[in-house]
Every structure is written in structure tokens, then in C-alpha cells.
Amino acid sequence: MxxxxxxxxxxxxxxxxxxxxxxxxxxxxxxxxxxxxxxxxxxxxxxxxxxxxxxxxxxxxxxxxxxxxxxxxxxxxxxxxxxxxxxxxxxxxxxxxxxxxxxxxxxxxxxxxxxxxxxxxxxxxxxxxxxxxxxxxxxxxxxxxALHPLLFELLPPKFTIPQLQNLYTCVYNIEFDKGNFTRKLLSTGLLVKLKDKDKLNSRKGAFYYKVDAKKYKAGFKLFLNFVPQSVRL
Amino acid sequence: MxxxxxxxxxxxxxxxxxxxxxxxxxxxxxxxxxxxxxxxxxxxxxxxxxxxxxxxxxxxxxxxxxxxxxxxxxxxxxxxxxxxxxxxxxxxxxxxxxxxxxxxxxxxxxxxxxxxxxxxxxxxxxxxxxxxxxxxxxxxxxxxxALHPLLFELLPPKFTIPQLQNLYTCVYNIEFDKGNFTRKLLSTGLLVKLKDKDKLNSRKGAFYYKVDAKKYKAGFKLFLNFVPQSVRL
DNA sequence: TCAAAAGTGTTCACAGTACACCCATGC
DNA sequence: GCATGGGTGTACTGTGAACACTTTTGA
Structure with missing residues (x-):
């Protein structure tokens, strides 16, 4: 049968x-x-x-x-x-x-x-x-x-925090507080600060960061409460 | 081709x-x-x-x-x-x-x-x-x-909070603090307290609860930080 | 009265939020 | 010097974690 x-x-x-x-x-x-x-x-x-x-x-x-x-x-x-x-x-x-x-x-x-x-x-x-x-x-x-550091895959190897913040804004259609965004992001330890700055988007310029490849792989599963629950759908 | x-x-x-x-x-x-x-x-x-x-x-x-x-x-x-x-x-x-x-x-x-x-x-x-x-x-x-009230599907329509806690313990192999577990659970508003008690597992007996079907459906997507992040894998 | 499990209360630490403020730079 | 966006500091609030305590009941 x-x-x-x-x-x-x-x-x-x-x-x-x-x-x-x-x-x-x-x-x-x-x-x-x-x-x-x-x-x-x-x-x-x-x-x-x-x-x-x-x-x-x-x-x-x-x-x-x-x-x-x-x-x-x-x-x-x-x-x-x-x-x-x-x-x-x-x-x-x-x-x-x-x-x-x-x-x-x-x-x-x-x-x-x-x-x-x-x-x-x-x-x-x-x-x-x-x-x-x-x-x-x-x-x-x-x-x-909202739970994993997935969006880095959409960015170039070198990127600034304001760039990343804009990406999150695109994905979730909400504004993020830049202070809190920066702190939360850096607290994950996934990013490495580089020496040079992006000067295209502001006079002051924003430092470039890159992903710490090892920590990224290890930390992929446990990440952040980056996005308010109510926005996650 | x-x-x-x-x-x-x-x-x-x-x-x-x-x-x-x-x-x-x-x-x-x-x-x-x-x-x-x-x-x-x-x-x-x-x-x-x-x-x-x-x-x-x-x-x-x-x-x-x-x-x-x-x-x-x-x-x-x-x-x-x-x-x-x-x-x-x-x-x-x-x-x-x-x-x-x-x-x-x-x-x-x-x-x-x-x-x-x-x-x-x-x-x-x-x-x-x-x-x-x-x-x-x-x-x-x-x-x-860990994120959604999924485990109710494994329980009978009437269940006690200690029963649910045991189920969570089975799934995650960790002990949950009963006080915090109860509070967190009831704060979701998904449960309705019933009049009768289960007297099989203790002398005092534990009240039965059932799922509030409407809230369950509506609230399925946004739930809890029930399980410590480190345990979620 | 005692043991055992249900359920409540209290404290503490810390993470998230809001928002004010300072910094660097090009014009 | 001043406008602009980058970056830091701070005070407030709420949630999670730990754990002591009270309640109920059968034996």
C-alpha cells in the first residue's frame, strides 16, 4: 500500500x-x-x-x-x-x-x-x-x-554605527535612540573599532567598525533585545 | 534550457x-x-x-x-x-x-x-x-x-501551574523558581483561574487554570522572556 | 504537630528608556 | 561662530533573580 x-x-x-x-x-x-x-x-x-x-x-x-x-x-x-x-x-x-x-x-x-x-x-x-x-x-x-546579529550580512565589511542604525530603521520602520543603540550594540562585544572614519555623511565623521568574526560566529545564537517586543510582530 | x-x-x-x-x-x-x-x-x-x-x-x-x-x-x-x-x-x-x-x-x-x-x-x-x-x-x-506560549499544547485543557512548571523543566533541563515562574506566567494574562484544585500532587492542592483562548490566539506572537537567554541555545 | 507543596512578599541588581549635553568639523 | 551629525553621561523606571516567609492540608 x-x-x-x-x-x-x-x-x-x-x-x-x-x-x-x-x-x-x-x-x-x-x-x-x-x-x-x-x-x-x-x-x-x-x-x-x-x-x-x-x-x-x-x-x-x-x-x-x-x-x-x-x-x-x-x-x-x-x-x-x-x-x-x-x-x-x-x-x-x-x-x-x-x-x-x-x-x-x-x-x-x-x-x-x-x-x-x-x-x-x-x-x-x-x-x-x-x-x-x-x-x-x-x-x-x-x-x-530582532534576536540575532543577522543584519551585518547586508552591510559592507566596514560600516559605521549610524549606518547600521539606519538599516535597523529600514527593517523595523521605527526610530532608534542613537545613544541607547550604540551602547547596546557595543555591549555585545561583536564589533571591533577601526582607526578610520567615514566622512561622507557628516562633518565630524563616524568611526568605522567591523564584525569580530570569531565572536560573531560564537555569539550568533544569543543576542539582543534590540528591538522592542511590540515591534517584532 | x-x-x-x-x-x-x-x-x-x-x-x-x-x-x-x-x-x-x-x-x-x-x-x-x-x-x-x-x-x-x-x-x-x-x-x-x-x-x-x-x-x-x-x-x-x-x-x-x-x-x-x-x-x-x-x-x-x-x-x-x-x-x-x-x-x-x-x-x-x-x-x-x-x-x-x-x-x-x-x-x-x-x-x-x-x-x-x-x-x-x-x-x-x-x-x-x-x-x-x-x-x-x-x-x-x-x-x-522560550518566546511563545507553545507548551500549553502539550497539556490537558485544565492544568496547574506546578504542572506547567514541570513541563518547562523537562523541556529546558533547568529548575525554575516557583515564585518568579508563577508571577511571570500570570502577568501574561493568558490564563484563567478555575474554582477547583488538583489534590493529587500535594496536600494543599493547586488551583487549576485554563488558557484564555482569545488572548492566547492574539498573544501568541508576543510572549515572554520565560527562559534565560543562555538556556535557549 | 509536622512535613510537603502551594503560593506571596521583599529586596537587590541591572537593563532599557528618555533625554540632556559635549565633541569635531566644514562652511 | 554656528549648524550638523557623532558620541557620551545621567537619572529614572521596570523587570528578572534570589530567597525568605506564610498558607493549607493529610497523616
């Missing part, structure tokens, strides 16, 4: 929700679909899982194809399995969300896909159930970043 | 990590596999996703088959997709974890599967990568229960 041979097989895809930060705003990467059905419509980046790769492998491959980069932050979001979610044929999609610093990587984006960075709250209509993916990913980003 | 017709199709299963609480200890439900390969070996409860159902549908069906119950707490844990995870044929498995009160439901367990409740830290060797599923589920349970 449950023998393998009598079971259906399904198509199996991955789709990536790619968040990027350009120093100003939080963005979402979408592409124009290059194949039928819905060729030319807006879509998340995705692809089918091949015989010799796991879903993680496939998602990494898709990310690399698009950005030219390995080693981006990436994690599984959710498996979407509704019977009719793909109108062509039953397809299971595993969604991954990834974080990237737009400044650093924008020149490496593969233009074959016609990728576009959209404001996170203002992206075009997407095919299938991809908008559901995005909304869930946004929720998870907010949830997780 | 990415046409649907040229893609592989894969088998697609669900597996359930079922946690139960019997008033004393936290348990895991495992079964003896009734079909090849590995017939007779220990395994999580699972099944293949059918043509006309989503993975959630399939997981609910599997849970119902085993326990006779609808409406159990259930959520998607993770999709496991390693190429060789199933030795018979490439199979993607979506793992769900479920919470049930053993006391209430034990008589309804379907005996065809030879199900056994094992202590959560002492379960038999499981087939394939099922042990990985269980460990991830334990981690997620601890993580989520």
Missing part, C-alpha cells in the same frame, strides 16, 4: 528571496522570467533541483548564477506545496532567503535575467505564490534580526 | 516529529516501519504526499491516522533534500513537528503501526536521517517555547 513504485513524482524547484541594502533602503531582487509559462512576468529567482544536488546546492547555484558570488548568507525559509501553486504542473518549491550588500555586488549581477532591485514594500506583481514567499521572508527577517 | 519537460521528478514525503507529555516526561513518538526497505526498523511516522493534497494535508492525514485526532498543533520544521537521504530512491521529505497531550489521546493511538513513546533523550536508532529531524525539532521546540 505504501510501496515506492506506486507513488507520484513531482517537480521540485527552489526560489530565492534576495534582500539587499544599498546604504539607504532595503530592497528585494526580482527578475523577468525568461521561459514559459509567464515569460516576461516578474518573478523571484529560481530553478529546478537537479538529480545530483540538494535544494541547498540548487539555491546556492541559482544565487551564484545571478550574483557571481559564493558564500552569501542563505537559509531555508519554507516549503510551499499547494496542489495548484504552479499552473503548469504540480511543483513543490522550497524558498530560501538570502542577504547581500548591494553596494559591493551590484556590478556582478548577471544581466541575462533582467534583475531589478525593488523597494521592499513596493515590488511588482509576482507570478504564482511568490508574493506569499516574500511576505513570509520579510516577517522572518524582522523576527530573526 | 529550463523547460519543465526536461526536468526530473522526485518522490515527495512528509515525516512527523510528534512530541507528547504525559504529566511527567517529554516523549517522542516513533513507530516500527511496516514496509520495505527497513521493515521493522524504528522510524518517524510519515507518508507520501498524494496528487490531490498539500504537504500540510498529508501531514495532517498521517497524524490523524496515527492518533485519531484532528486539529493537533503542527508546524513545518524543515525540508530535507540530501541526494542520498533515502537509500531506495531520491526522496524529498518535509518534516512537521506536532504537540500532543499523551494523557488525553493515548487510547486513540492506532496500534497497527506499533507506536511507542520514548523519552525525548533516549530514543532508538532511526532510519535514514530521521535522527537529524528529531534533533532539529527539539532545538526548535526549545527556541520557540
Amino acid at each position: 505504501r510501496r515506492y513504485t506506486q507513488q507520484k513524482r513531482f517537480l521540485f524547484a527552489v526560489d530565492c528571496i534576495i534582500f539587499g541594502y544599498d546604504g539607504q533602503d532595503l530592497k528585494l531582487l526580482v527578475i523577468q522570467r525568461s521561459f514559459e509559462p509567464f515569460k516576461g512576468k516578474w518573478s523571484l529567482v529560481g530553478g529546478f533541483v537537479q538529480n545530483n544536488e540538494s535544494a541547498e546546492d540548487a539555491a546556492s547555484r541559482v544565487l551564484k548564477d545571478l550574483t557571481g558570488l559564493d558564500g552569501l548568507y542563505m537559509e531555508q525559509l519554507h516549503a510551499f506545496t499547494d496542489v495548484d501553486r504552479d499552473t503548469a504542473e504540480r511543483t513543490v518549491s522550497i524558498a530560501y532567503f538570502a542577504l547581500i550588500d548591494i553596494q559591493k555586488y551590484k556590478q556582478q549581477i548577471n544581466e541575462d535575467y533582467h534583475p531589478v532591485w525593488c523597494p521592499i514594500n513596493q515590488y511588482p506583481e509576482l507570478i504564482f505564490d511568490h508574493a506569499t514567499f516574500v511576505e513570509l521572508a520579510k516577517e522572518k527577517l524582522r523576527y530573526k534580526a | 529550463r523547460r519543465y519537460t526536461q526536468q526530473k521528478r522526485f518522490l515527495f514525503a512528509v515525516d512527523c516529529i510528534i512530541f507528547g507529555y504525559d504529566g511527567q516526561d517529554l516523549k517522542l513518538l516513533v513507530i516500527q516501519r511496516s514496509f520495505e526497505p527497513f521493515k521493522g526498523k524504528w522510524s518517524l511516522v510519515g507518508g507520501f504526499v498524494q496528487n490531490n493534497e498539500s504537504a500540510e494535508d498529508a501531514a495532517s492525514r498521517v497524524l490523524k491516522d496515527l492518533t485519531g485526532l484532528d486539529g493537533l498543533y503542527m508546524e513545518q520544521l524543515h525540508a530535507f533534500t540530501d541526494v542520498d537521504r533515502d537509500t531506495a530512491e531520491r526522496t524529498v521529505s518535509i518534516a512537521y513537528f506536532a504537540l500532543i497531550d499523551i494523557q488525553k489521546y493515548k487510547q486513540q493511538i492506532n496500534e497497527d503501526y506499533h507506536p511507542v513513546w520514548c523519552p525525548i533523550n533516549q530514543y532508538p536508532e532511526l532510519i535514514f536521517d530521521h535522527a537529524t529531524f528529531v534533533e532539529l525539532a527539539k532545538e526548535k521546540l526549545r527556541y520557540k517555547a
